[in-house]
Amino acid sequence: MKKILFIILPLLLVLTYIFSAMNSFHQIHKGIYYSDKKLIKEYVMWDELRENFKDYFNVMLLKKTQEDENLKNLGELRILVTGFAGKIIEYTIDTYLNPEGLSLLLDKSKKKNEIPKPTLITFFGSFTIMNFDGISSFYIIYKNEGEELPIFFNRQGLKWKITQIEFSERLFDNLNY
Numbered sequence: 001m002k003k004i005l006f007i008i009l010p011l012l013l014v015l016t017y018i019f020s021a022m023n024s025f026h027q028i029h030k031g032i033y034y035s036d037k038k039l040i041k042e043y044v045m046w047d048e049l050r051e052n053f054k055d056y057f058n059v060m061l062l063k064k065t066q067e068d069e070n071l072k073n074l075g076e077l078r079i080l081v082t083g084f085a086g087k088i089i090e091y092t093i094d095t096y097l098n099p100e101g102l103s104l105l106l107d108k109s110k111k112k113n114e115i116p117k118p119t120l121i122t123f124f125g126s127f128t129i130m131n132f133d134g135i136s137s138f139y140i141i142y143k144n145e146g147e148e149l150p151i152f153f154n155r156q157g158l159k160w161k162i163t164q165i166e167f168s169e170r171l172f173d174n175l176n177y
Contacts, residue, residue: 016158018127021138024153024160025126030118035106041099044162045154050097052164057089 024043031039065082095101106112116122132138136155141148152164 020158021130021132021153021155021160022123022126025130025140026118026123028162029115029122029126032106033115033118035103037099037103040102043159044099045156046098048163049165050093053093053097054090056167057093058086061086061089 027039028043030036031043062082065078065085096105129140130138131140137152138160139150139152141150143149147168149168150166151162152166153160154163
């Protein structure tokens with residue numbers, strides 16, 4: 001009896017761990033598919049995600065403005081332009097990176113119809129796209145128009161929440177700043 005318990009208990013813990021990650025990912029999928037702000041709010045760490053976005057965009061903005069020949073000619077004024085653009089980016093992130101803003105953007109997205117309906121198959125299939133990179137985190141790779149966007153989840157008890165999304169450096173190539 002002790003041997004069976006010794007085998008079953010760790011197996012149950014591992015299954016609970018994996019199923020909790022799959023369930024959280026499935027809830028995000030349902031939240032996006034049905035534009036359910038409550039689900040989206042519950043499975044995203046909004047403050048951390050906003051800060052990660054701001055940090056990423058500020059670093060990329062600084063890098064791009066240092067490389068741009070037109071801005072180099074501005075001399076010290078370049079710092080002011082970069083700071084002003086950074087504030088606009090921060091305001092935009094604060095405005096749209098919340099459950100309501102995300103829901104609005106998803107509703108207007110042309111790709112909304114391409115999202116598969118959440119089912120038991122998508123629930124179990126989610127395991128195949130999860131990449132665990134530690135005991136408390138995993139990521140998935142979202143592919144969109146040739147771009148790969150890693151979306152990171154961190155564990156909060158039995159829930160997993162989105163904490164970071166990484167964009168490629170090519171994102172700024174398409175933006176006019």
